[in-house]
Amino acid sequence: MSKKIAIYYGTMTGNSEALAREILDNAQDAGWDAAIYNLADVASADLATNAPNAIYIVSTWGDGEPPSDAINFFEDLAAASVDLSAAKHAVFGLGDSNYEQFCKFATDLDARLSELGSSAVLDVAKGDVSFELDFAKWKPKALAAFGE
Numbered sequence: 001m002s003k004k005i006a007i008y009y010g011t012m013t014g015n016s017e018a019l020a021r022e023i024l025d026n027a028q029d030a031g032w033d034a035a036i037y038n039l040a041d042v043a044s045a046d047l048a049t050n051a052p053n054a055i056y057i058v059s060t061w062g063d064g065e066p067p068s069d070a071i072n073f074f075e076d077l078a079a080a081s082v083d084l085s086a087a088k089h090a091v092f093g094l095g096d097s098n099y100e101q102f103c104k105f106a107t108d109l110d111a112r113l114s115e116l117g118s119s120a121v122l123d124v125a126k127g128d129v130s131f132e133l134d135f136a137k138w139k140p141k142a143l144a145a146f147g148e
């Protein structure tokens with residue numbers, strides 16, 4: 001039976017969603033039982049039940065804030081007491097290094113997931129304005145880090 005992985009994205013202008021759809025295809029080709037979720041539609045309680053393995057692809061907006069569609073999710077996660085000790089995660093951030101708070105939502109999200117018990121299988125990856133090549137390299141590494 002194939003293993004489950006959830007791919008979550010938080011986006012304002014679609015970049016993170018496009019990358020999430022790319023890695024969804026790769027994961028399915030590699031035999032994962034993979035599903036994709038917009039963080040706009042996710043509550044913290046869903047994280048423990050959707051899948052034990054989770055990839056998050058999220059941009060940063062404002063001054064280091066989540067994209068507006070992911071603000072409710074992150075407020076919920078900040079206040080939540082869900083037990084994620086059976087979960088594993090990897091975060092790919094999208095941002096622009098001209099901003100002082102480069103990919104801050106990605107690092108904040110990774111930190112909060114870890115506080116709730118989830119194990120990071122990789123350090124947070126930070127994609128800059130030209131992110132395609134970095135993401136292409138990250139994808140196979142991330143999928144491999146969750147194990148076969």
Ligand SMILES: Cc1cc2nc3c(=O)[nH]c(=O)nc-3n(C[C@H](O)[C@H](O)[C@H](O)COP(=O)(O)O)c2cc1C
Nearest residue numbers: 011012013014015016059060064095096099102103
């Ligand atoms: C008004 C504005 C504010 C932004 N603020 C940040 C920021 O604080 N930190 C950062 O790393 N990137 C910042 N960015 C860059 C975006 O995160 C980047 O364009 C990203 O690729 C958008 O991805 P998305 O389409 O998935 O939302 C900002 C961009 C704009 C236009």
